[in-house]
Amino acid sequence: MAGKKNISLLQKELSPVLNPGEFVFVTTKDSSIVNNGAAIGKFKEKEGFTLILERGKARELGLSYDYIASWITLSVHSSLEAVGLTALFSTELAKHEISCNVIAGYYHDHIFVAKKDADRAMTVLSNLAENKNKQ
Template identity: 40%
Template sequence: MRPVLHDSPYGFEVMDKAPANAFATIREDEGLTVIAPGDGWARISLAVHSSLAAVGLSAAISGTLAAAGISCNIVAGYHHDHLFVPWPRRHDAMTALATISGDRP
């Protein structure tokens, strides 16, 4: 999986328009969710190219993090998956992910 921890925290907000530095946007019936540099969440990107059709990767990740008591929001891009975990637990998340990826944080 080769998880990569990004240096800056991110936030999730509902906005009318995404700022230029937005990482991702999700349009829902209730409004536009924007993920951008902010507070509260660490972004961990999986450096391997993942397939949108892959079965079980998200389940393995969320199960491993859940067992460690770490909440996780997964955003899938075309090439990579991005995990958002609570900022204070980011290093714990990297350690937990190492147990299933064989990588060391």
């Protein structure tokens, strides 16, 4: 099933959802220390593997982290070929001094923001969907 590409439609249907929990980004040379079901995400970089884990799992494994994040899913089914969606929401978050780390999944975009910024980010994204942030 193909995702949506029209930026106006994507904006209207963002439907951000704050997932429960606390999440961290860790790095390791050996990604096998975490089974595939435990990692929210895994990406291979030349320095090693970046893993996104629930904070409790990282602590359980003795992995260090610097950043505690909240995970927001945009419920709209966006196409991987959609142009401008990431720029749209990341620019709006930046205007409110909210850093975001974005993962594009097949169906949805996932945004990781600092735990302390989660509620503000949800407000910004909800307002963006309602077109309230336009000046």
